[in-house]
Amino acid sequence: MKLFDKKGMMVIPNPIKDKTVSGPKVLIVNELYCPNGHNLINNRTSFNGYPGILIKVEQAGRTGMIALSPIYGDKCRITLDIDLKSGETMKALCPHCDAALPVHSKCSCGADLIALFLTKEQRFTDCVVICNRVDCVNSSIIEGGEIISASMMKIL
Ligand SMILES: [Zn+2]
Numbered sequence: 245m246k247l248f249d250k251k252g253m254m255v256i257p258n259p260i261k262d263k264t265v266s267g268p269k270v271l272i273v274n275e276l277y278c279p280n281g282h283n284l285i286n287n288r289t290s291f292n293g294y295p296g297i298l299i300k301v302e303q304a305g306r307t308g309m310i311a312l313s314p315i316y317g318d319k320c321r322i323t324l325d326i327d328l329k330s331g332e333t334m335k336a337l338c339p340h341c342d343a344a345l346p347v348h349s350k351c352s353c354g355a356d357l358i359a360l361f362l363t364k365e366q367r368f369t370d371c372v373v374i375c376n377r378v379d380c381v382n383s384s385i386i387e388g389g390e391i392i393s394a395s396m397m398k399i400l
Pocket residue numbers: 278279280281282338339340341342343
């Protein structure tokens with residue numbers, strides 16, 4: 245059941261049974277683009293039945309992948325082929341073209357918030373931001389220049 249669909253997102257009934265994500269409905273990201281327009285949503289990863297976000301990461305000269313849940317508020321992250329050093333930052337790249345994902349702003353932890361664009365127009369006002377520090381789970385969806393907050397989720 246798809247409730248609405250816009251700018252690479254859809255709202256669905258919450259598929260998560262535990263308490264990590266609250267509320268009867270959740271926002272799922274189903275399109276996300278690198279600066280060259282490659283889709284970062286990948287069917288090779290699955291979170292509660294929805295394809296995850298797959299990005300390439302680089303730290304201390306080594307590369308690997310991280311998969312993130314496409315469900316807003318779900319902090320699940322899976323690291324593949326790399327042992328990330330806890331507490332340090334990593335470089336985020338497109339797995340298709342190796343383009344560095346752009347920095348949106350500073351995270352409260354002092355590291356960078358990396359932008360993944362919700363549309364091919366690649367606007368910083370419509371993007372998902374994730375912190376590039378390992379273990380910092382700070383992430384947000386920004387739509388029309390505003391962060392979608394938990395209270396906005398309730399009226400969707
Ligand atoms: Zn790319």
